[in-house]
Amino acid sequence: MHQNYKNSLIKFRDAEVGYEAKFSADLEVALVYPSPYRIAAASLGFHSIVKVVNQLEFACAHRAALPESDELDVLRCLESLRPVSDYDAIGYSVAYEMELSGIIKTLRLCGLPTLSKDRPESAPLVFAGGPLTFSNPAPIGPFFDVICLGEGEDLVGQLLQTYENCGRDRKKTINLLAESPGFYVPSLHGDNVPAIARADERHVPAQSQFTTPYSELSNMHLTEAVRGCSRGCNYCVMRRSTNGGMRLGLPEKVLASIPDHATRVGLVGASVTDHPQIAEIVEAVVASGREVGISSLRADKLTERLVAGLAAGGYRTLTVAADGASQKLRFSMDRRTNDGHLIQSAKLAKAFGLKTLKVYMMVGLPEETDADFDELTSLIQKLHQHHPRIALGVSPFVAKRHTPLDGQPYAGIDVVNRRLKIMRKNLKGMAEIRPTSARWAWVEYMLAQGTQASGLAVIEAEKNGGNFAAYKKAFSNEACRPTGPIAKVPSSSERATAQRLKVIRSS
Numbered sequence: 001m002h003q004n005y006k007n008s009l010i011k012f013r014d015a016e017v018g019y020e021a022k023f024s025a026d027l028e029v030a031l032v033y034p035s036p037y038r039i040a041a042a043s044l045g046f047h048s049i050v051k052v053v054n055q056l057e058f059a060c061a062h063r064a065a066l067p068e069s070d071e072l073d074v075l076r077c078l079e080s081l082r083p084v085s086d087y088d089a090i091g092y093s094v095a096y097e098m099e100l101s102g103i104i105k106t107l108r109l110c111g112l113p114t115l116s117k118d119r120p121e122s123a124p125l126v127f128a129g130g131p132l133t134f135s136n137p138a139p140i141g142p143f144f145d146v147i148c149l150g151e152g153e154d155l156v157g158q159l160l161q162t163y164e165n166c167g168r169d170r171k172k173t174i175n176l177l178a179e180s181p182g183f184y185v186p187s188l189h190g191d192n193v194p195a196i197a198r199a200d201e202r203h204v205p206a207q208s209q210f211t212t213p214y215s216e217l218s219n220m221h222l223t224e225a226v227r228g229c230s231r232g233c234n235y236c237v238m239r240r241s242t243n244g245g246m247r248l249g250l251p252e253k254v255l256a257s258i259p260d261h262a263t264r265v266g267l268v269g270a271s272v273t274d275h276p277q278i279a280e281i282v283e284a285v286v287a288s289g290r291e292v293g294i295s296s297l298r299a300d301k302l303t304e305r306l307v308a309g310l311a312a313g314g315y316r317t318l319t320v321a322a323d324g325a326s327q328k329l330r331f332s333m334d335r336r337t338n339d340g341h342l343i344q345s346a347k348l349a350k351a352f353g354l355k356t357l358k359v360y361m362m363v364g365l366p367e368e369t370d371a372d373f374d375e376l377t378s379l380i381q382k383l384h385q386h387h388p389r390i391a392l393g394v395s396p397f398v399a400k401r402h403t404p405l406d407g408q409p410y411a412g413i414d415v416v417n418r419r420l421k422i423m424r425k426n427l428k429g430m431a432e433i434r435p436t437s438a439r440w441a442w443v444e445y446m447l448a449q450g451t452q453a454s455g456l457a458v459i460e461a462e463k464n465g466g467n468f469a470a471y472k473k474a475f476s477n478e479a480c481r482p483t484g485p486i487a488k489v490p491s492s493s494e495r496a497t498a499q500r501l502k503v504i505r506s507s
């Protein structure tokens with residue numbers, strides 16, 4: 001074993017506080033995160049699946065993550081240091097489209113053929129789940145025998161039990177699961193992905209299983225304050241029409257779950273500030289002497305009480321989302337935030353001594369024009385009058401499946417870069433612009449709107465260096481062309497979105 005790799009696994013393992021590993025069981029499952037350990041350790045969904053597998057009487061879960069060094073030849077589990085390929089089943093948690101390259105790399109490091117169809121009957125069952133399955137898992141389809149769709153806490157137990165009942169026969173297992181709700185068997189379903197599942201209430205709130213200084217969220221205990229969202233932003237896969245909308249973590253359950261050793265607490269969820277008792281929860285965490293973090297702040301829900309609690313809990317940056325450059329664009333996306341909410345956020349951040357106001361933005365939205373950025377300039381001027389330090393996190397818009405904006409085209413790398421240039425020029429001296437890459441957002445778009453053929457193209461792109469030029473060439477194949485929205489009867493919110501876009505076009 002590569003000594004540095006071994007040392008890093010031991011370092012990660014020994015630094016975890018509070019984790020109760022289950023070392024052996026009849027069915028040994030390796031759970032792989034296709035991004036580095038520091039990201040895996042910050043994923044509440046990954047923690048939750050590890051817990052659920054370890055609670056099964058017949059199974060145990062050991063973890064592996066994408067190594068940060070390219071020199072390795074074998075992927076190993078943290079708990080045992082054994083090769084992942086020794087395990088009876090291998091499960092992946094996939095957060096978003098760009099982790100496909102990590103899936104390919106880790107499968108190679110397992111010594112397995114990357115494609116499900118090329119693996120021998122004796123190979124372990126290889127399955128996946130995770131946030132990506134809420135939108136479009138078709139591109140990762142060819143790499144897996146079966147994929148759990150949506151909330152996986154109940155599905156993973158059903159999947160592993162079926163595998164056991166079938167005598168660990170992969171073919172029998174996937175044939176049975178293909179008939180069960182919540183499972184996508186890419187070899188049988190093709191690009192027609194079934195509906196996602198909803199987990200039982202007993203899994204809410206999910207809790208992290210350990211804290212570690214090596215997490216992106218260093219030494220932070222994560223607890224789920226809400227699951228889902230009650231709002232309707234029409235670009236978002238977590239909107240109210242997804243899986244029954246928002247479910248609340250009861251404050252007493254959320255607070256009781258915090259272990260004594262936790263010095264920092266992260267309240268996680270798609271729309272945490274929509275929790276009606278969020279200020280009380282924050283105050284209780286701070287009163288216990290801990291720092292607090294919230295995964296999503298809505299500008300229209302910020303109150304003096306909440307921001308005071310966050311400041312007392314160690315917040316230095318107040319982060320909110322404007323998303324569209326103008327009110328017209330925010331209206332078109334069914335986004336409730338307006339200029340007044342953002343100005344109030346700047347005032348609150350200043351009043352409670354937070355050093356930076358960070359505002360998330362998207363560029364390249366449908367119907368967006370350069371003129372929308374004049375309105376943005378005027379808004380940022382106002383924010384700057386109330387707070388000296390404004391940062392804009394800017395991401396290109398990428399249309400996702402299962403949203404009313406599914407099928408909207410990518411604005412174009414040139415268009416996105418031109419608008420970034422306008423922002424840099426107009427906002428100089430008022431705001432720091434922190435953009436993500438327009439090129440890689442195009443790659444994300446090709447996968448978000450893609451099919452199994454798009455996933456296969458990633459193999460070729462990675463073989464040819466994994467740079468943008470390699471992806472561009474691989475996606476030039478006709479089979480990778482985005483197919484437009486998935487065919488279905490439009491929902492009422494999709495009809496409302498079409499109406500909003502019509503109003504904007506005619507104004």
Ligand code: SF4
Nearest residue numbers: 229231233236239270
């Ligand atoms: S963007 Fe945020 S507020 Fe809007 S639907 Fe998604 S999770 Fe909810």
